[in-house]
Amino acid sequence: MKKMEPKLLVEGILKEMEVLQLREQTIAYYKIGLSAICEFYEDQNQVFYSKEFLERFLDHMDEKRLLDEISLFQHKRLERASKVLIRYADLGELTWDTPRKGSSIKLTGYFSDISSSYEAFLGKNQISGIRYLNANVRHFLKFLEDTGHKNFTEMSLQTIKDFLIATQPTHRGSIPNVMYSVKSFVSFLNKQGIATLTPEMIPFKVAMPRKKVLPCFSSEEVKAILEQINTGTPQGKRDYAIIYLASRTGLRCSDILGLKLADINWKHNELHIIQKKTGQPLSLPFGADTGKAIADYILQGRPDTDEPYVFLRVEPPYRKLADTAVTSNILAKYMKKAGITHLPGDGKTFHALRRSMGTWMLESEIPLPTIAQVLGHRNLDSTKRYLSLATSMLSECALDIQYLGTKRRELA
Numbered sequence: 256m257k258k259m260e261p262k263l264l265v266e267g268i269l270k271e272m273e274v275l276q277l278r279e280q281t282i283a284y285y286k287i288g289l290s291a292i293c294e295f296y297e298d299q300n301q302v303f304y305s306k307e308f309l310e311r312f313l314d315h316m317d318e319k320r321l322l323d324e325i326s327l328f329q330h331k332r333l334e335r336a337s338k339v340l341i342r343y344a345d346l347g348e349l350t351w352d353t354p355r356k357g358s359s360i361k362l363t364g365y366f367s368d369i370s371s372s373y374e375a376f377l378g379k380n381q382i383s384g385i386r387y388l389n390a391n392v393r394h395f396l397k398f399l400e401d402t403g404h405k406n407f408t409e410m411s412l413q414t415i416k417d418f419l420i421a422t423q424p425t426h427r428g429s430i431p432n433v434m435y436s437v438k439s440f441v442s443f444l445n446k447q448g449i450a451t452l453t454p455e456m457i458p459f460k461v462a463m464p465r466k467k468v469l470p471c472f473s474s475e476e477v478k479a480i481l482e483q484i485n486t487g488t489p490q491g492k493r494d495y496a497i498i499y500l501a502s503r504t505g506l507r508c509s510d511i512l513g514l515k516l517a518d519i520n521w522k523h524n525e526l527h528i529i530q531k532k533t534g535q536p537l538s539l540p541f542g543a544d545t546g547k548a549i550a551d552y553i554l555q556g557r558p559d560t561d562e563p564y565v566f567l568r569v570e571p572p573y574r575k576l577a578d579t580a581v582t583s584n585i586l587a588k589y590m591k592k593a594g595i596t597h598l599p600g601d602g603k604t605f606h607a608l609r610r611s612m613g614t615w616m617l618e619s620e621i622p623l624p625t626i627a628q629v630l631g632h633r634n635l636d637s638t639k640r641y642l643s644l645a646t647s648m649l650s651e652c653a654l655d656i657q658y659l660g661t662k663r664r665e666l667a
Contacts (some may be wrong), residue, residue: 258303261296264344265289271349288336298581300570304344313337315583318604324509365406366396373443391436394422407450415441415457471610472603476595477502483592490569492556494585496548497566501605503545505612505630507532508582508605512575515563519549539629 268289272282295312296304313334320330343349362370370393377385398418404410415437419430426433438457444450472480481498485491500511509531518528524546526539541549549565558567564575576582583605590597597603602610609630616626 288332360393479593483589489556492552496552499548501608
């Protein structure tokens with residue numbers, strides 16, 4: 256295949272989308288995803304398109320989704336944009352299959368009419384998440400239809416409970432959202448005078464899905480990673496400052512990339528930022544070594560430019576590192592040099608530096624509320640997840656079996 260630059264491929268795709276007279280919203284949707292792919296190629300200094308490199312991009316997006324760094328909507332858009340790019344690069348033209356319209360859940364008679372009325376109600380009142388709410392409600396109406404209900408006169412709390420139990424196997428992790436959809440629908444029925452049941456009468460509390468706790472780096476591993484960086488070059492100074500800052504402050508990758516020169520208070524050795532994930536302000540002190548690493552990069556390695564951001568590309572155009580995939584690739588390079596292996600799902604990503612910081616603070620017997628404040632957690636439950644990573648503290652909780660009433664039993 257002829258070597259092509261990603262930007263030229265994307266320009267060709269967007270032009271053919273216009274020729275096919277796709278909706279403006281559709282073109283804008285794919286343009287965002289395709290632009291993100293182009294930025295990834297550019298930040299990695301990858302001039303030409305290759306399917307293998309694009310798969311690296313998708314692998315990284317999978318990890319970001321696992322860590323909740325991007326939403327399911329964003330992940331789906333990037334996946335779809337990647338598929339379009341691959342197909343266009345392979346065929347040299349854009350083929351477009353119009354998706355089948357309408358729900359796969361077929362309702363009849365009365366329940367079909369109710370579903371249409373509910374969807375119209377949602378649209379009229381500009382309630383967000385119309386498609387998601389209506390999809391869950393259609394599942395509920397199909398359940399009523401399949402269990403012999405003709406209308407809502409016999410709908411009870413037990414009916415709703417039975418539906419949730421029946422739905423659980425196919426909605427692992429999203430049952431709270433299904434419950435919200437059902438309550439919203441019950442409220443609609445009550446306002447229309449169709450049912451006497453109200454959302455307040457539904458007492459069920461659904462347990463929130465458990466979040467997977469991925470492992471962190473040990474202090475020895477972080478030290479080994481930092482030792483691989485050549486701080487005699489501008490790129491080395493930048494990479495060292497980024498990794499050192501992450502491991503010593505626990506800042507999220509997105510907040511490190513968004514850090515501006517004006518956010519640093521050198522007089523008091525503090526960072527003052529607005530967290531990208533939560534939108535909340537965070538003031539964070541940093542140690543002398545951290546300040547030294549940042550200052551060394553700014554004074555000796557950072558390009559001379561008016562850009563407000565601290566960490567910039569090494570090659571022109573000098574602008575901030577645009578995507579968290581860049582920092583993950585930076586870390587992966589030095590992990591490999593340090594002999595630290597990384598497998599999909601093992602948690603050894605850039606975000607693991609944040610988990611490491613939280614775990615080390617916990618092992619130093621710093622109170623959970625203080626750790627939550629440093630990490631910018633709004634909910635203490637987010638910080639409690641680090642308890643399972645503090646293995647040295649957990650070992651102290653182990654019971655000594657000498658105090659248990661045990662008896663020796665001979666083998667037959």
